[in-house]
Amino acid sequence: xxxxxxxxxxxxxxxxxxxxxxxxxxxxxxxxxxxxxxxxxxxxxxxxxxxxxxxxxxxxxxxxxxxxxxxxxxxxxxxxxxxxxxxxxxxxxxxxxxxxxxxxxxxxxxxxxxxxxxxxxxxxxxxxxxxxxxxxxxxxxxxxxxxxxxxxxxxxxxxxxxxxxxxxxxxxxxxxxxxxxxxxxxxxxxxxxxxxxxxxxxxxxxxxxxxxxxxxxxxxxxxxxxxxxxxxxxxxxxx
Amino acid sequence: xxxxxxxxxxxxxxxxxxxxxxxxxxxxxxxxxxxxxxxxxxxxxxxxxxxxxxxxxxxxxxxxxxxxxxxxxxxxxxxxxxxxxxxxxxxxxxxxxxxxxxxxxxxxxxxxxxxxxxxxxxxxxxxxxxxxxxxxxxxxxxxxxxxxxxxxxxxxxxxxxxxxxxxxxxxxxxxxxxxxxxxxxxxxxxxxxxxxxxxxxxxxxxxxxxxxxxxxxxxxxxxxxxxxxxxxxxxxxxxxxxxxxxxxxxxxxxx
Numbered sequence: 001x002x003x004x005x006x007x008x009x010x011x012x013x014x015x016x017x018x019x020x021x022x023x024x025x026x027x028x029x030x031x032x033x034x035x036x037x038x039x040x041x042x043x044x045x046x047x048x049x050x051x052x053x054x055x056x057x058x059x060x061x062x063x064x065x066x067x068x069x070x071x072x073x074x075x076x077x078x079x080x081x082x083x084x085x086x087x088x089x090x091x092x093x094x095x096x097x098x099x100x101x102x103x104x105x106x107x108x109x110x111x112x113x114x115x116x117x118x119x120x121x122x123x124x125x126x127x128x129x130x131x132x133x134x135x136x137x138x139x140x141x142x143x144x145x146x147x148x149x150x151x152x153x154x155x156x157x158x159x160x161x162x163x164x165x166x167x168x169x170x171x172x173x174x175x176x177x178x179x180x181x182x183x184x185x186x187x188x189x190x191x192x193x194x195x196x197x198x199x200x201x202x203x204x205x206x207x208x209x210x211x212x213x214x215x216x217x218x219x220x221x222x223x224x225x226x227x228x229x230x231x232x233x234x235x236x237x238x239x
Numbered sequence: 240x241x242x243x244x245x246x247x248x249x250x251x252x253x254x255x256x257x258x259x260x261x262x263x264x265x266x267x268x269x270x271x272x273x274x275x276x277x278x279x280x281x282x283x284x285x286x287x288x289x290x291x292x293x294x295x296x297x298x299x300x301x302x303x304x305x306x307x308x309x310x311x312x313x314x315x316x317x318x319x320x321x322x323x324x325x326x327x328x329x330x331x332x333x334x335x336x337x338x339x340x341x342x343x344x345x346x347x348x349x350x351x352x353x354x355x356x357x358x359x360x361x362x363x364x365x366x367x368x369x370x371x372x373x374x375x376x377x378x379x380x381x382x383x384x385x386x387x388x389x390x391x392x393x394x395x396x397x398x399x400x401x402x403x404x405x406x407x408x409x410x411x412x413x414x415x416x417x418x419x420x421x422x423x424x425x426x427x428x429x430x431x432x433x434x435x436x437x438x439x440x441x442x443x444x445x446x447x448x449x450x451x452x453x454x455x456x457x458x459x460x461x462x463x464x465x466x467x468x469x470x471x472x473x474x475x476x477x478x479x480x481x482x483x484x485x486x487x488x489x490x491x492x493x494x
Contacts, residue, residue, distance in 0.1 A: 011493075023338040045493075045494070048317055048493040049316070049318075050313070050316055050317065050493070051493045051494065052491055052493060069319055069320060069321040070319055070321070071319075071335070072317065072318060072319040072320075073319040075317075077317045079313075081319070083309070083313055084310055084314060085250065085308070085310050085311045085314070086310070087253055087254075088250075089251070093314075096246055097318070098319070099242055100243070100318065101248075101319070103320065130346070142326050148282070193251070
C-alpha cells in the first residue's frame with residue numbers, strides 16, 4: 001500500500017534519512033521504533049508530504065505522492081505535538097475539518113469523541129488545553145474520516161492510562177477492518193498485542209524490518225520491549 | 240476549497256487588529272476632511288496616509304499573521320489540500336480583509352466629503368498598495384523561517400520603498416543632471432509601487448506642475464489611457480510576481 005524507495009533527506013548538514021526503503025501492506029500494524037533523532041518523524045512527515053525528500057520516491061497505492069495531495073484523503077494523521085490555532089475552540093476546529101472535507105466524506109467517525117470525552121468540552125479554546133487533551137483532539141481528528149491508513153506519531157505518550165486504553169482499543173478495531181496502521185512509540189509495552197511488524201531505525205537508516213514472530217524467535221523473548229532491547233544491545237556490540 | 244478563504248477571513252476578523260486598522264483609517268480620513276475646508280487639500284493629506292501607512296500596515300500585519308498561522312498551515316497540510324491552493328487562499332483572505340478596511344476606512348469619508356475622480360483614484364491606490372504589499376509580505380514570510388527576521392525583512396522592504404529608493408533615484412538624478420532623464424525616471428517609477436501610486440495621485444490631484452518638466456512627461460504618459468493601463472499592469476505584476484515566487488518556494492518547503 002505504501003512503498004518507500006531510496007528516500008534521502010538532509011536538513012542543512014544533518015542527514016535525517018540516509019537511504020530508506022520500506023514497504024507496507026494493508027492490514028498490517030507497524031511499530032516504527034528507534035532512538036530519538038533516528039528519523040522516525042521525518043519519515044512519517046515525508047509520507048504525508050510535509051517534508052519534501054531530497055532523493056527517492058514514495059508510492060501510495062502504486063502512485064507517487066511527490067507533489068500530490070489527493071492521497072491524503074486516505075490518511076489519518078496524529079502528530080506527535082498537535083499544534084492548533086490558539087484562538088479557536090475545539091468544536092470550531094472539528095467543525096472546520098468536517099466542513100472542509102464535506103464534499104468527499106459523507107459520514108464521520110465520532111466514536112472517539114464520545115469515548116475520550118471531547119464532546120463535553122467542545123467550547124474550550126485550544127490555548128487552554130493541556131498536552132493530553134490536545135493529544136485527544138488529534139486522535140479524534142485522525143480517526144474522524146474513516147482513513148485507510150492511520151499514521152500515529154507517539155499516540156499514547158501524553159495520555160492517561162484510561163484514554164490510552166480507549167485509543168488502543170480503537171486502534172485494534174480499525175486494524176481488524178484491514179487498515180494499515182503506522183505507529184511510532186517509545187512505550188513498547190503498550191503495543192504488544194497490536195503490532196504485527198517492527199521497523200527499527202537508527203541514524204537515518206532502517207536496521208530491521210521484520211514481523212514480530214520472527215523477531216521473537218530470533219531473540220527468544222516474548223515481550224516487545226525485551227525484544228527491542230535485545231536487538232539494540234546486539235547492534236551496539238556489533239559497532 | 241473556497242472554504243479556506245472563509246476560515247482565514249473569520250480568523251482575521253476575530254483577531255480585531257483589522258477592525259482597529261479600519262477605525263484608525265476612518266478617524267484619520269474624517270478628521271483630515273473636517274480640518275480642511277478645501278477637500279482637495281484634505282485629499283493631499285490623505286495621500287500621505289495612503290502612501291506611507293497602508294504599505295507599512297499591510298507588510299507588518301501580513302507578515303505577523305502568516306507567522307502566527309503556522310499551526311493552521313500545519314493542520315491544513317496534513318489534510319487533502321494542495322499547498323499552492325492553501326497559500327493562495329490565505330493570501331486572498333489576507334488581502335481581502337486589508338482591502339475591505341481601506342475601502343471602508345478611506346472610501347466612506349471620501350464618498351462623504353469629496354466624491355470625485357480624485358477621491359476614487361486615492362481609494363483605488365490604497366487598495367492596490369494593500370494588495371501589492373501583502374504579496375511582498377507573503378514572500379518575506381515564506382523565505383525566512385524565523386519570525387523576527389521575517390518582520391525585519393518586511394520593515395526593511397518598507398524603508399526601502401518609502402525612503403531609500405527615492406534617495407537612490409535623487410542621487411542618480413543629480414549625477415546625470417546633464418542628460419535628459421525623463422524616460423529613465425518613468426522606468427524608475429515603475430520599479431517602486433509606492434512611487435507609481437504617488438505619480439498617479441499627483442497627476443489626478445493636478446499637482447503635476449510641481450514636478451516640473453518631468454511632470455509634463457509623466458502627464459503625457461501616465462495621463463494617457465495606454466500609460467494608465469501599463470502602470471496598472473505593472474502594479475499587478477508587483478502583486479503577481481512575489482505571490483508566484485512565494486508559492487513556488489512554499490511548495491518545496493519542509494514543515
